[in-house]
Amino acid sequence: MKLLFLGCSWTWGDELENREKQRYSSIIGKRLNADVVNLAENGLSNHAIARIFLDQYLEQYDYVFVQLTHPSRAEFFDKDGITADIKNIRLKQKLAKIYDQEKAKLRYKQNMFKNKMWQRVMPNVKRFMETGYKLDGREWWELYYEEIYHDKFGDSEELLIYQLIRNRLTILNKKHFISSINPKCKVPVDLLLNNSKYPRAQGNHPTDIGHLMISSDIMKLL
Amino acid sequence: MKIFSNGSSFAAGSYPKYLAELLKADLTNISTPGYSNRSIWRTTIEYNPQNYDLAVIQLTSRSRTEFYDDRKQWMEISSQLTHPLLDDKKKLWSFWYENLYTDEYGECEEKLAFWGIRDHFTINNIPCIMLTTDKYTTSRNFDVNIFDIDFPMDKTRHPTDKGHKIIAKRIYETFISRM
Numbered sequence: 001m002k003l004l005f006l007g008c009s010w011t012w013g014d015e016l017e018n019r020e021k022q023r024y025s026s027i028i029g030k031r032l033n034a035d036v037v038n039l040a041e042n043g044l045s046n047h048a049i050a051r052i053f054l055d056q057y058l059e060q061y062d063y064v065f066v067q068l069t070h071p072s073r074a075e076f077f078d079k080d081g082i083t084a085d086i087k088n089i090r091l092k093q094k095l096a097k098i099y100d101q102e103k104a105k106l107r108y109k110q111n112m113f114k115n116k117m118w119q120r121v122m123p124n125v126k127r128f129m130e131t132g133y134k135l136d137g138r139e140w141w142e143l144y145y146e147e148i149y150h151d152k153f154g155d156s157e158e159l160l161i162y163q164l165i166r167n168r169l170t171i172l173n174k175k176h177f178i179s180s181i182n183p184k185c186k187v188p189v190d191l192l193l194n195n196s197k198y199p200r201a202q203g204n205h206p207t208d209i210g211h212l213m214i215s216s217d218i219m220k221l222l
Numbered sequence: 223m224k225i226f227s228n229g230s231s232f233a234a235g236s237y238p239k240y241l242a243e244l245l246k247a248d249l250t251n252i253s254t255p256g257y258s259n260r261s262i263w264r265t266t267i268e269y270n271p272q273n274y275d276l277a278v279i280q281l282t283s284r285s286r287t288e289f290y291d292d293r294k295q296w297m298e299i300s301s302q303l304t305h306p307l308l309d310d311k312k313k314l315w316s317f318w319y320e321n322l323y324t325d326e327y328g329e330c331e332e333k334l335a336f337w338g339i340r341d342h343f344t345i346n347n348i349p350c351i352m353l354t355t356d357k358y359t360t361s362r363n364f365d366v367n368i369f370d371i372d373f374p375m376d377k378t379r380h381p382t383d384k385g386h387k388i389i390a391k392r393i394y395e396t397f398i399s400r401m
Contacts, residue, residue, distance in 0.1 A: 051330050054337060077326035117326075135317045143314055150290040156264055160338055163267060167341035 001034035002060060006049050007067030010181050010193060011040035013211070015201040022208045025065070027215035034062070043120035043128050045073035050161045051118070058172055065218070066165050068180040068189065071154030072145070074121040078131070123149075155186055162187040177218060190221055223247035226271040226348070228262050229280025231255035231380060232355050232368060232389075238278060240390035245397070247275070256298040256305070258286030259335035264296075266339050277343045277350040278393055280368070281335060284328030284356055285319070329360060336363055351396055365396055 005011050005025040013023030020026060029036035039052055046068055058064065079096075122128035123145045133140045162178065169176040179191040191214075198210040206214060225247045227238040233253035242249035252269055254261070259281050271277065286300045294307050301319045303312055336352060340363075343350035354361070357369035371392050373385035381389060 047330075047334075050334055054333055076322050077324045077330070078322075079324055079326075133317075133321050135314070140314070140317055140322065147311060147314055148289050150292070152290040156290075160263055160267060161334075164334065164338040164341065167345045168337060171341055171344055 001032060001062045003029055003032070003034045003036050003063045003065065004056065004058070004061040005036065005038040005040060005065045005067075006053055007040040007065075007179075008044045008049070008069040008073075008181070009040070009042040009205055010069075011038065011065075011067045012042055013040075014042055015203050015205040016208055016211065022211055024206075024211040024215040024218065027212060028065075028218060031215070031219060032063075037061075040067070041120075043073070043122050043125065044069065045075050045120065045122075046071055046157055046161045047073075048075045048118060048120065050164055051075075053165055053168075058169070058174060061174065063222075064169055064174050064176040066176065066178050067193065068158065068162065068178065068182065068185070068187075070122075070182050071158040072123050072149060072151075074141070074144075074149075075118050076121070076131075078117055078119040158182065158185065159187055162189070175222075177222065179218070191217060223275045224273065225249050226269075226274040226277045227251040227253060227279070228257075228266050228269075228277075229253040229353070230257040230262070230282040230286075230355070232282075233278075233280040233353075235381060235386050236383065237381070237386040237389040237393070240387050241278065241393050244390060244394045245276070250274070253280070256286075256300065257282060258288050258298055258300075259284065259332050260286075261288045261296065261298060263335040263338045264288075267342060271343075271348070272346060274348050276397060277348050278353065279339050279350060280353040280355060281332060281339075281364075282355050284325070284332045284359065285323060287331070332356070332359065332361060336361065349397070349400065351393055353393070366392060 011025060013019035016022040025036050025038045049066065049068065053066065119131055120128050121141050129139055129141055131139060131141060135143060166178060178189045179193050180189045181194045183194040185192060193214060198213050199207045200210060201207050223245055225242050227233055227249065230253065234255050238249055238251045252265055262279065262281060266279065286298065288296050288298050291297050297305060297307065299305065299315055303315055308315065340350055340352060351365045353366045353368055354364045355368050368389060371389060373388040374382045375385060376382050
């Protein structure tokens with residue numbers, strides 16, 4: 001049996017001492033005696049979760065667990081992102097050239113190199129707001145959240161992505177479970193994880209006990 | 223027979239009407255000039271078409287997008303930034319297209335919209351023909367790229383009346399070949 005887990009830091013297991021062992025995906029995998037593939041990452045948006053979802057060969061999985069996140073998060077493809085920290089200009093140019101040459105080959109397959117070029121944007125976390133793209137001295141994304149982003153946009157994205165994931169998995173006849181950490185979630189997910197009964201760590205992520213409780217609640221609903 | 227159509231300016235023209243005539247069908251067409259792939263996806267899901275015998279959806283240029291404005295509701299954005307009500311947002315969107323927007327982003331948006339729409343019709347047992355007017359798309363999923371069809375265009379680079387009839391005939395043939 002093989003399980004796929006997608007989501008953000010909650011599913012990734014942020015703030016856990018032994019993430020690989022204590023996160024709820026591992027506990028469920030152990031209880032079901034199944035292999036687990038966990039592709040969750042810190043700071044992923046619903047857009048990113050849907051993008052990664054569509055990149056997967058879903059046929060290989062017996063059960064797919066998707067955790068949706070806060071709808072205000074965003075992402076963009078930053079071609080310069082992968083070389084942003086490289087100071088050597090010649091090396092930087094060389095890598096950019098390799099990327100351009102490899103672009104056509106990268107296009108139709110999932111690739112970690114390419115995946116790293118998607119930059120995550122989270123309005124409430126400073127490090128995810130420092131992308132280096134500045135307009136009149138201010139981060140463009142700050143201006144985006146002030147001037148352009150509207151909750152109605154986030155809500156519509158949540159609905160579109162929820163339906164995309166639910167419909168795709170139904171058509172493929174895959175057992176699936178959709179949860180969300182958005183306390184104002186407007187779509188009928190199977191479980192709302194942002195529930196005060198799950199104990200939290202300092203950064204607001206579930207503790208090891210929280211993950212144990214989440215896994216129990218999910219197991220009851222399978 | 224009932225046909226549902228959505229898309230941007232091409233589909234807001236008369237090919238859906240000519241297709242409905244060829245199939246002797248009733249037509250619901252919610253297409254709007256300027257729509258982005260996201261708008262076409264969103265409005266299709268919001269309309270939630272049920273009990274149709276065929277859906278014909280025309281996706282558009284990948285670079286277009288939309289945002290919600292309290293005063294102006296949903297606003298369509300294209301890289302030409304021609305929307306008359308953009309006002310002070312024009313500078314922000316100009317920066318987006320010059321510095322942040324990439325083909326990869328557009329391809330991702332197109333892919334999400336494509337599967338979001340196609341699967342909606344599959345779930346509802348409605349045959350769906352997916353078209354695009356993005357001549358540079360790298361996606362191999364579309365049933366018809368309208369720019370692969372030889373048809374006359376007017377000065378605004380849209381099909382003439384004869385062009386719409388040619389496009390309708392091609393969609394008709396695609397539909398018939400699937401039956």
